[in-house]
Amino acid sequence: MEFIHPKSTNNIIFINTNQSVGMTEAFKIERNETVGRYAVAKKDFKPGQVLFEERPVAVGPKSCSPLLCLGCYSRTDGSQLCPRCGWPVCSVDCANDKLHANAECRVFAAAAVKFQPEEDPRLPSPQLECITPLRVLLTKETDPERWKKEVSLMESHNEERKKNEYWKVEKVNVVDFLLKKCKLDGRFNDEEVHFVCGILEVNSFEVRTTYGVAIRGLYPNLAILSHNCVPNTTHSVISNENYRLIARATVDIKSGQEMFTTYTHTIAPTLTRREQLLSSKYFHCTCKRCSDPTELGTHSSSLKCTKCDNGVILSVSPLNAESEWKCTHCSFVVSADQVTRIFSTIQSDIDGLETMPNADSTIEMAEKLLRKYRSVLHPRHSFNTTLRHCLVQLYGRVPGYTFDDLPDILLEHKIELCERILEVANVIEPGYSRLRGLILYELHVPMMLFARARFEYGEINKETFCSKMDQVIKILEEATNILILEDPSTSEGAIGLMGQQSLEQLTSSLAVVKSSTD
């Protein structure tokens, strides 16, 4: 049987449990014509408070995944194979991992379907396309209750998906492969296999393994939440606890209010977010942020007018991707096509940064891009926020730009980069969001070093220094309160723990300074 190599898609939003949908204490499920089912809070929640915890129906490789071990999902070249089924794993432990051994391993071994070596294991492996759908399908037999109450109710959008080119690829790589080659046609049918592929595309969320590899997980409670480009919840997945998920409120959620998550990158501009939501989740987002030409005053999509100095170019009708864009000050008009071209040129420049190492050359390139598009993009445009986000993680860390190397001017620069990101993050991911937690943490170090230097040079007096340090402590406290809620095995969780220690040290050394006589 010949597999079809699909074009790469990114349709991710980003083990059984006894807890079924509708049983959560946090929300009740309501329904309307536009979104289908959605979640309404049953009581009040505070920022950071847990809404619900759940175990996934299944986790496994994403669509278009490169070759991965089917036990721990580490990258592999396919040279090590499971002794029972002959599919890629990286160790005996991984071959014996329950998720593999009780699922596809049994199916492949019974049908004697062997894995065929891939020419280039770094490219998407069509053979892995069937793994996560198969794991979900098998729950129909292993946990029929959960299948009936949770999985079978999920939205697949198969009527729309049927019209896509990819439907035919899915028929060959997943449906025919599982039913014919793996001899599952007595247990499942065409419609069921396409259904699980559909619900995975529409409902699964990206999950990171302990080693940082991106896979996907199907979480029925989380999947009830509608999308909003300003979410009021966040979630973390604990990879070394069988991918248990914890969903939390990021802001106050009152009883009767809808709970929202995000299915896309919040930093992206409206055109990009809406395009991604339409192509992979099959709906037109009409949230407040998408409907507002200024993106709630963040100007994440706005361009600078090149004809007059004072104007900002905004979409006349942001819910219509064909709408023209106009200057707020002069009569200059730009077509939707022109804006799309400008955005894709800048986006591909930024994408180039992703493949660069964490080194001084990446700092220089990101700074160059900020300068290059200064006359085109609004200062708070999404692309600028993305570049600043990249820079704040490098300043203070990479050789040549460690905190010991940074002159005061670069400390001030890092402070400004963080403050600019926060102006946007406070609106698009308010409250207890990872984005805010991380940027607040990045902000506290240069603020502290800058204040210390000013004090040591005698440029500020003790009182001003103490008030600046009080500010630093407040910022670090907020960062820590957010990040300490993350799994300690993740980088965010580790920063939360470091933040806690620094907070104690800073508070006690500031107390010493405050009590000292001049």
Ligand SMILES: C[S@@+](CC[C@H](N)C(=O)[O-])C[C@H]1O[C@@H](n2cnc3c(N)ncnc32)[C@H](O)[C@@H]1O
């Ligand atoms: C993960 S599911 C959410 C649960 C779904 N509403 C259900 O009934 O099963 C994602 C789907 O819900 C709908 N949806 C979610 N958020 C939406 C929104 N903001 N506007 C319109 N439809 C939305 C879309 O059909 C989308 O493909």
